[in-house]
Amino acid sequence: MEITESNTTESSILNAAKGIFQRKGMAAARMQEIADEAGINKSMLHYYYRSKQLLFEAVFKSAFSTLAPQLNEIINADNSLFDKIINFTQNYITFIVKHPYLPNFIIQELNRNPEFARKLFSEKMPNIDKFRKQIENDVTNGLIKPINAEQLFINILALNVFPFVGAPLIKGFLNIDDKDFLKLMHERKIEVSDFIINAIKI
Amino acid sequence: MEITESNTTESSILNAAKGIFQRKGMAAARMQEIADEAGINKSMLHYYYRSKQLLFEAVFKSAFSTLAPQLNEIINADNSLFDKIINFTQNYITFIVKHPYLPNFIIQELNRNPEFARKLFSEKMPNIDKFRKQIENDVTNGLIKPINAEQLFINILALNVFPFVGAPLIKGFLNIDDKDFLKLMHERKIEVSDFIINAIKI
DNA sequence: ATTTAGTTCAACCAAATGGTTGACAAATGT
DNA sequence: ACATTTGTCAACCATTTGGTTGAACTAAAT
Numbered sequence: 418m419e420i421t422e423s424n425t426t427e428s429s430i431l432n433a434a435k436g437i438f439q440r441k442g443m444a445a446a447r448m449q450e451i452a453d454e455a456g457i458n459k460s461m462l463h464y465y466y467r468s469k470q471l472l473f474e475a476v477f478k479s480a481f482s483t484l485a486p487q488l489n490e491i492i493n494a495d496n497s498l499f500d501k502i503i504n505f506t507q508n509y510i511t512f513i514v515k516h517p518y519l520p521n522f523i524i525q526e527l528n529r530n531p532e533f534a535r536k537l538f539s540e541k542m543p544n545i546d547k548f549r550k551q552i553e554n555d556v557t558n559g560l561i562k563p564i565n566a567e568q569l570f571i572n573i574l575a576l577n578v579f580p581f582v583g584a585p586l587i588k589g590f591l592n593i594d595d596k597d598f599l600k601l602m603h604e605r606k607i608e609v610s611d612f613i614i615n616a617i618k619i
Numbered sequence: 620m621e622i623t624e625s626n627t628t629e630s631s632i633l634n635a636a637k638g639i640f641q642r643k644g645m646a647a648a649r650m651q652e653i654a655d656e657a658g659i660n661k662s663m664l665h666y667y668y669r670s671k672q673l674l675f676e677a678v679f680k681s682a683f684s685t686l687a688p689q690l691n692e693i694i695n696a697d698n699s700l701f702d703k704i705i706n707f708t709q710n711y712i713t714f715i716v717k718h719p720y721l722p723n724f725i726i727q728e729l730n731r732n733p734e735f736a737r738k739l740f741s742e743k744m745p746n747i748d749k750f751r752k753q754i755e756n757d758v759t760n761g762l763i764k765p766i767n768a769e770q771l772f773i774n775i776l777a778l779n780v781f782p783f784v785g786a787p788l789i790k791g792f793l794n795i796d797d798k799d800f801l802k803l804m805h806e807r808k809i810e811v812s813d814f815i816i817n818a819i820k821i
Numbered sequence: 822a823t824t825t826a827g828t829t830c831a832a833c834c835a836a837a838t839g840g841t842t843g844a845c846a847a848a849t850g851t
Numbered sequence: 852a853c854a855t856t857t858g859t860c861a862a863c864c865a866t867t868t869g870g871t872t873g874a875a876c877t878a879a880a881t
């Protein structure tokens with residue numbers, strides 16, 4: 418196997434699979450459709466990835482290993498709480514605007530397959546002790562109102578992740594089109610961190 | 620057709636379909652599995668609902684018409700903003716704890732089928748003018764900090780809806796089991812409204 | 822008692838779908 | 852040059868899956 422510029426067929430399969438799986442989910446995705454989008458024969462999918470399940474797992478792991486480190490920033494970065502919130506919000510929204518199907522895809526498949534979810538997290542268990550200590554310290558030092566670290570973590574995640582996962586719901590209720598939605602998301606890069614900081618600062 | 624206690628077969632089909640569709644989604648759901656769960660022959664599904672698509676739509680509409688009015692409370696209820704936030708948070712979380720698959724199901728299928736989503740909302744278009752006026756008034760009267768009505772609506776939705784949609788992600792990152800998760804959700808009935816009110820009150 | 826309409830199911834069916842095979846071409850090593 | 856490995860595809864295959872059919876059974880209506 419040449420390491421030069423990794424097999425072009427294999428990578429075009431993976432790219433096509435990413436597109437289809439992330440838009441349609443495992444169950445609704447069709448191997449033929451992936452082959453068509455990759456511009457190759459269906460046999461090639463099996464030649465490189467053996468089965469639909471394995472191809473799916475390759476796509477899922479790639480997606481998850483892209484998203485997880487971003488969320489880990491909240492609990493593991495070294496900066497102050499407010500900087501952490503400001504940076505995460507800015508970075509995450511910027512990133513997801515470019516990959517709008519990612520969070521929904523991951524959440525969807527984790528919901529469908531709790532086994533897989535548990536296995537995934539047991540391999541490399543995140544640890545929020547550091548984050549919890551930081552919150553407790555800031556509370557003790559009178560920097561922020563008393564709040565549970567878990568609840569704050571959920572709130573940060575919710576305010577940043579939900580708008581993309583629930584996009585159709587939001588577009589429907591606010592009766593806005595894609596362009597206006599995107600504008601709202603750009604505003605949220607500062608809107609959300611302001612909101613969180615206002616909620617907890619003394 | 621007797622109106623007495625609405626056909627027991629038909630309703631047991633609908634109940635089984637709700638369970639399967641909401642847990643697995645349209646694509647992964649199997650007609651045979653629904654029939655098994657309903658304890659009847661597969662032909663009965665088609666006898667009462669013609670096709671998988673129509674059965675799915677019956678389930679989806681039932682789910683959506685349960686959830687939508689709750690969200691409408693935010694934009695249409697008559698009470699003050701703070702009361703609105705307190706009531707909605709309390710009611711919504713209490714309700715969803717009893718129907719944990721609902722929000723994910725609806726969001727999932729809206730994402731998969733943007734056509735359907737657009738049609739759904741064009742039938743009975745929600746209108747946030749009233750809510751927008753309320754926010755603008757409260758801002759003018761110095762009750763709350765300046766904030767865009769759309770952004771506040773998204774934030775309220777996010778903080779309440781996301782934890783259930785993203786449950787596996789949260790359980791994974793916080794490394795907690797179902798029992799602890801449920802405890803966190805119960806705490807959120809007051810936690811979330813406090814958080815929102817703190818974020819916007821002057 | 823007989824018709825009629827509604828209900829239920831076992832057995833089928835056609836299409837779709839994930840996966841396999843075998844032949845063949847294109848590199849790659851010797 | 853030759854042999855071996857690797858890549859590619861058209862044609863198949865087995866199974867699953869949504870959907871149909873026709874016969875039997877029930878219960879009310881005539």
